[in-house]
Amino acid sequence: AECTNDTWKKVMERGKIVVGVKADYKPWGFRNDSGELVGMEIDMARDVADTMGVELELVPVQSSNRMQFLEQGKIDLMIATMSDRNDRREIVGIVGPNYYTSGTNVMAPKALALKEWEDLRGKPVCGKQGAFYNKIVEERYGAEIVAFTGNAEAKQALRDKKCIAWVYDDSSIMSDLSSGQYEEFEMPLASEDDNPWGLAVPKAEEQCVFGQFMSGMQYNWHRDGTLIELEKKWGIQPTAYLEKQAERFKDWLAE
Amino acid sequence: MGGVMEDFFRQLAEDAPRWNFIWMYDERQQGKILSGIWMTIKLAVACVALSVVIGIVGAWLQGARAAPVRLLVAGYIQFFRNTPPFVQLLFFYFALGQFTPTYSPDGWLQQPIISNVGWAIISLSFFAGAFNVEIFRAGIEAVPQSTQEASESLGFSRLQSYRYVVLPLAFRVCLPALNNNLVNLVKTTTQAFAIAVPELLYQSVSIWNDYPSAQNPTMVLLFVVYILLVAVLVFGMHRWERAMRIPGYGT
Amino acid sequence: MLVVRWVAGIPPWVPVMLFVAALAWPAIAAAQVRYSYGDATEALWRWIPFLVTSGFFFNVLISVLSMAIGTVLGAALGLAQISLYRPVRQAAWFITQLFRNSPWLVLLFIVLLAFPFEVTLFGTVIPIPDWTKAVFGLSLPVMANISEIVRGAVQSVPTAQWEASESLAFSRRQTLWQIILPQCYKRMIPPWMNWYAILTMATPLCSLLGVEELITLTRQAMESENNHPELLVPFYTFALLLFFAYCYPIARLTIALERRFAVKL
Amino acid sequence: MISLKDVHKSFGDLEVLKGITFDVMKGEVICIIGPSGSGKSTLIRCINALNDIQRGSITVEGQEVHDPNLDKLELRKKVGMVFQQYNLFPHKTALENVMMAPLLVLKQAKADVEQRARRLMKKVRLEGKENFYPGELSGGQQQRVAIARSLAMNPDVMLFDEVTAALDPETVKEVLVTIKELAAEGMTCILVTHEMGFAREVADHIYFTDRGVIVEHGPPATFFTEASDPRTQEFLSQIL
Amino acid sequence: MISLKDVHKSFGDLEVLKGITFDVMKGEVICIIGPSGSGKSTLIRCINALNDIQRGSITVEGQEVHDPNLDKLELRKKVGMVFQQYNLFPHKTALENVMMAPLLVLKQAKADVEQRARRLMKKVRLEGKENFYPGELSGGQQQRVAIARSLAMNPDVMLFDEVTAALDPETVKEVLVTIKELAAEGMTCILVTHEMGFAREVADHIYFTDRGVIVEHGPPATFFTEASDPRTQEFLSQIL
Ligand SMILES: Nc1ncnc2c1ncn2[C@@H]1O[C@H](COP(=O)(O)OP(=O)(O)OP(=O)(O)O)[C@@H](O)[C@H]1O
């Protein structure tokens, strides 16, 4: 199809880009106590706006509606902790190198000394409603998922010993563990399903100016270490992935 | 026979991608739905029974001579009537749940004395119970003073007049209101979803999260099941109301 | 409505005292963990302005709009229920029962998930934001219950009033609008307000679907405060308090009005 | 002016009127008496087309009441009815109660209607009570407002259904005085009453109904003293 | 047997009884008449201790009714009361209504009580209606069940408060006949009634009350014809 570059033009014309971000996924996207959205992904969004020379408007999205918002034109860009999965690529334009990866892991009490996923079989495991790996953990390892509507509830249930583990993104679990609040807990298993995260533009823009631009933004973030810096800034456990990518794309422009 | 049905729905899922009746052929999902329905029924029955008990006890306490008791009941009713049952559930389960004793069958995993199902039953029963107290009290008030006077002038004691005259009449008066409240209660059990009680709504949502194509049929099923449950309750209560009817009394 | 009547009997300080006790209690019950209840309460104080202005404001907005829509639709449906035309009556009855007897949460799920994110009307695309869908989803059960209130109120007017107007040669329409309905308004106001309170208390359900309101933002706030379990008591207590502060006066007003009208009629 | 011929009326299986025939002349006052459940109210409601009939005919000024093509509005402008329970409109003042029908139904000018309504209020001795709501009036006063309300339509005939049965002995008198004046002015009246004394005083003709038929009738002078039917005699003997 | 001395009774600021004094002999039947609100019901309820009094004394068989140490049960075994609205227990059959008090209060044997109750039902001419619920009986029948219910306690005195006011003229008779029989059998009776004819027939003595005092009294022979008080005359003149 031909590029109309509608979104790009629209953003430039009105001098404002609308970005869909998470509001309940610390430290990627959350609210500070004056209600403003902050977080690593918000910083990324701001960098995009600054580079384009436009203003930034943030719209909080849910896992359940983020893709529709983009399709519908309610947001121009989505940076919302979305796993890059094939079925999603068919609906929205996921471009460029992935800006992060995470895996699925569990937070479990040290006392239980879990060793492998199989140890979860037949046991209650807390989770969050709507997470795609709930089903995987349930069907592959036979855990009984007790899914709550929010993470606060799920973690509370774990602390109240209502389940033996909390299944979630390993990066999130890592940052919780490093906060010092969860000393009796550990992340004992090997992460499953390495999930690259992708930001997305409307499907029509994927191969056009906006898509190319966002792809470039990500290469740059990797190359100049922005992502690693941000990772530090927001207290996210350093990941091997980002270092590898930084190394890899160092000479991208030269190429 | 079963095979034919399964094939039909499997085929339908392929032909009409938004109408994947997955629980018609996938045993695991079918199990979820059935256990969800069963849990909903258990929840409803337990809550109905407990809330009626709370209602009767509350109405009785309200007539207590001691002012503090009356105030306590009053506070209870106000609290539960004027706050959302949904937040009550969260509050009960997470806030109060932290302070309940637990027992530990294995090393770490501690079973709380009150499970999430237990908290759902407690919370929802107290919610509906607050309304039941009012309903029973109104029923007692609806018995004409003159009927009590008549029994008094026949020499009945206060207790006798309550036991034999006032309560039997009051109960019949409040049946319709009670009926209404209980229907409401059954509808409210869906909110136990918030604390991960695996009732029908919870199971349905988890099915359509895993299989977006099953969303429409599952919603239809939800709707139908709840309407049926309510219908059964309404039917039962009407039968009971009729059985309790006094010839020539009321209308 | 008997329910409501009794509320007036309670002095307002009773529930207030209970709440003070409820608020103070966690502080008493808490042993000092690393993250103490003091910290949690302090966190709550920081969040309160935001929770109220951006969260509870939406609960109120959603409830007001749903009530407005539900009332208009419900009144029409209620009148349809007493139509002389049988199919209209039956259809109205069916719709009323359907929405009256299905759980609010199920209706919300259906409206939020099964309805489109936008509609195309005469070529223009109109986006439907989540919260407007919530408004619509909540107005359905309100509509059904208002419909019942209208029908009940009309039928509670003694048939003698119909006969009296009939024998004075009033038409059916005149009888309904000039004689029957004016007698109904007053008795409809208290149950109507009661339903408004019930509706307001149903708005947190929207949080399950990601609509931004008090409970959604409460969750987000707790996320931002690192999900310490100690946050749960103060934050949820605050939410309860806020709803109580809003709904309790409505309940009292309802009874006050009910009393006033009771004298007049 | 009013003529009933072999009127039959059933509620489901229950035959309440079993062939009632009588005529009322213009300006005549007739009283219908009889035991409870004998069909008096039903009879009077049939004349006003509030109930339909199964057989027979009822004509008012030569017009068949139960003709399906009849304009009921026209009939009801001619026939006024006063109920046992008054049935005033509780949300309107006494004066508004009286004015409503002429305004809404006859679409008469407001000033005229009001003037006439005030005259009627005076006639039923209720000057000064114009702006009271029904709930603020005593039973007797309410009943007189109800009479004024019917009169406001300028009916040719007035039907009264046990208009004093809900009143206490002392206030009965007030209402009866008003009706007596009406009768004296030449209004055609059909009254159902339990007040024998009143019937005797005011009626031109008395009908005694029992189980759906007219058992006995006659002018008051002879009715009370010369009743021949045993049922009537028994009924009259019960009056203390 | 019953003796009232200077009985005063107020509801809040409203003084309803302003010094009532009279005596009733054993086997005597007295009627109290008077306009609405004059305190007749209140008076009769005071005799039964359903209301307390502020001043004066009421004795029944020499026993002070308003003595705080009085065993109300004992009083109520002696004094039966029948209400205007019957106040039957709607969830019990007629027979059960009659049997309840002897069973529960006097703890008598069921067989005896039932036998006696059936006899009483017969006495009030209600054989065959034993298993009907109050809602299935006519007003007059209900009222007679109420009388039987009071009689089941074998009282020495019966109080009747406008027992026929809620009934239609014909059924009034049934009830009055029952009361008349009771009176003839020598039961001490105090009746509040609006039925002058009945009062005249049955009463040994008639009291006329107005605004809380006894304005006039006398035996029926003279009471109706020789009333001296203008208020009484006015009241009597209204009776048609
Ligand atoms: N709408 C109705 N449906 C069925 N039966 C009715 C209806 N209205 C009246 N009846 C019956 O018709 C009979 C006559 O009733 P009606 O009211 O005419 O009696 P009445 O002579 O006016 O008695 P009363 O003196 O008690 O007013 C009664 O047996 C009554 O039960």
Ligand SMILES: Nc1ncnc2c1ncn2[C@@H]1O[C@H](COP(=O)(O)OP(=O)(O)OP(=O)(O)O)[C@@H](O)[C@H]1O
């Ligand atoms: N419980 C009460 N509280 C306050 N006032 C009362 C109460 N009971 C009766 N009264 C008042 O006492 C007065 C006398 O009432 P009572 O019922 O004795 O009159 P009555 O002579 O029986 O009248 P009626 O013939 O209408 O039955 C009335 O003015 C009434 O309003």
Ligand SMILES: [Mg+2]
């Ligand atoms: Mg009648």
Ligand SMILES: [Mg+2]
């Ligand atoms: Mg009285």
